[in-house]
Amino acid sequence: MHNLLYGLIAGLFYSLTRVPLTVAYRLGDRLGDLAYLLLSERRRVVRDNLALAFGEEKTATERRAMARAAFRHIGRHLVDFGRLRGLTRERYSQMCTIEGLDRLQALLARQKGVLAVSAHFGSWELAPAMALCLDTPLRVIVRPLDNPVLDRLVATYRRRGGYHTIPKRRAMAESLQALGRGEIVAVLMDQSSLRHQGIPVEFFGVKTYTSKGPALMALRAECPVIGVFLIRDTGGRHRLIFTPELPVRRTGNLSQDIEDTTRLFNQMLESYIRRYPDHWFWLHRRWKRRVMPAQQEGL
Numbered sequence: 001m002h003n004l005l006y007g008l009i010a011g012l013f014y015s016l017t018r019v020p021l022t023v024a025y026r027l028g029d030r031l032g033d034l035a036y037l038l039l040s041e042r043r044r045v046v047r048d049n050l051a052l053a054f055g056e057e058k059t060a061t062e063r064r065a066m067a068r069a070a071f072r073h074i075g076r077h078l079v080d081f082g083r084l085r086g087l088t089r090e091r092y093s094q095m096c097t098i099e100g101l102d103r104l105q106a107l108l109a110r111q112k113g114v115l116a117v118s119a120h121f122g123s124w125e126l127a128p129a130m131a132l133c134l135d136t137p138l139r140v141i142v143r144p145l146d147n148p149v150l151d152r153l154v155a156t157y158r159r160r161g162g163y164h165t166i167p168k169r170r171a172m173a174e175s176l177q178a179l180g181r182g183e184i185v186a187v188l189m190d191q192s193s194l195r196h197q198g199i200p201v202e203f204f205g206v207k208t209y210t211s212k213g214p215a216l217m218a219l220r221a222e223c224p225v226i227g228v229f230l231i232r233d234t235g236g237r238h239r240l241i242f243t244p245e246l247p248v249r250r251t252g253n254l255s256q257d258i259e260d261t262t263r264l265f266n267q268m269l270e271s272y273i274r275r276y277p278d279h280w281f282w283l284h285r286r287w288k289r290r291v292m293p294a295q296q297e298g299l
Contacts, residue, residue: 013082013157021079021236028075036071046070046282053204053273068277076232080123084157089132093120096129096230104184107224108136113179115218115225117246119190119269120281122230125154128186129161130228130240138163138184141171164242171213171262179221186228189214190269190280192288199259200291203266206290215261227268231276243268273299 016024036043050063058066083095107114118127131138140158142165145151158165166174166185175185189211198209218225227243246268248261273280 012077013267014085016079016082017085018024023074024079024082025236028077029072029080030075031078032072033068036068036076042283043067043071045285049282049286050277052206052287064120066277067282070280070282073232073278074281074283078121079082079124080126080238081157082281084126084129084160087129087160087162092129092132093235096126096240097233098133098240100226100244103244104226104242107226108182108184110224111182112223113182113221114184115175115179115221115223116184116186116228116242117214117225117268118186118188118228119273120188120284121190121269121272122232122276122279124230124281125158125161126238127228127230127240128158128163131161131163134184134193136182136184137178138186139166139175140164140180140186141166141168141175141188143168172217175217176221179217179223185217187214187217190286191284192286195289198289199262200264201259201266203286204270206287208287209289209291210259210262210266214264214265215258218261218275219250219254219257222250225265227235227272229272232279235286 004212016027019027046067047063050058050066054063104114118124128138129142140163142158144167145154155165166178171187175187178185191211193209193211195209197211197213199212200207202208203210225246225248227241227246229241229243231239231241233239246264248264249257251257
């Protein structure tokens with residue numbers, strides 16, 4: 001049964017690569033529309049998230065349109081994921097314009113490695129395939145998917161992107177080793193964190209538990225940190241943006257430095273999500289462990 005399911009899903013992705021890209025994206029939009037209609041629980045999560053994040057900044061009509069756009073974006077993301085099949089350096093360069101590569105190279109020249117902070121934003125599975133265009137090894141911290149068939153399929157496609165993965169359960173040790181070798185370690189840190197693994201930090205003005213791992217990693221490795229975002233462009237192309245180096249402060253007060261650095265990372269993620277709200281994965285319950293005003297007094 002697992003092999004049959006694997007074949008069906010792989011066949012779907014393969015089929016999306018055999019039609020013109022404009023047609024594939026239209027199919028992705030329709031898949032998103034269908035998911036919006038059928039997945040009522042996820043639809044509610046998206047609407048609740050948008051209301052919490054934007055409040056009165058957006059009208060109810062605007063938020064409904066944003067919710068539909070978020071689902072359509074997931075459909076297009078699936079199309080882009082399928083494009084990992086047979087991906088080469090030349091094809092990646094044709095698909096993505098890289099901005100800020102000189103910044104990355106300058107930071108790598110320090111020989112302390114680079115921590116790249118990002119989110120489930122844009123075609124996030126396509127972004128790390130930038131490894132095909134780099135001379136420095138790239139490793140991405142990942143959590144295995146709950147469905148073993150999907151996990152196996154995703155792992156296969158990720159290998160075609162030219163980068164390596166680090167299991168989340170071994171993230172700190174293996175990431176510090178990689179950074180020590182001068183490599184690039186990428187982490188998506190936009191999802192809700194368990195209380196014992198995170199700290200309450202503002203995100204869209206709401207204190208919510210956020211993983212402290214990336215901040216601790218940056219502080220322990222004493223490595224430079226940048227943001228990385230893949231922005232959807234016209235004609236099926238993308239812009240891969242390396243931000244300027246993030247100003248991580250290291251005062252010696254570890255707990256305060258972790259909090260300040262995590263807040264800095266959240267602010268960067270929020271700034272890009274605000275500029276491109278349809279690019280973010282609103283289907284996740286990001287604020288499910290938020291801190292209410294009464295709780296903050298006891299922190």
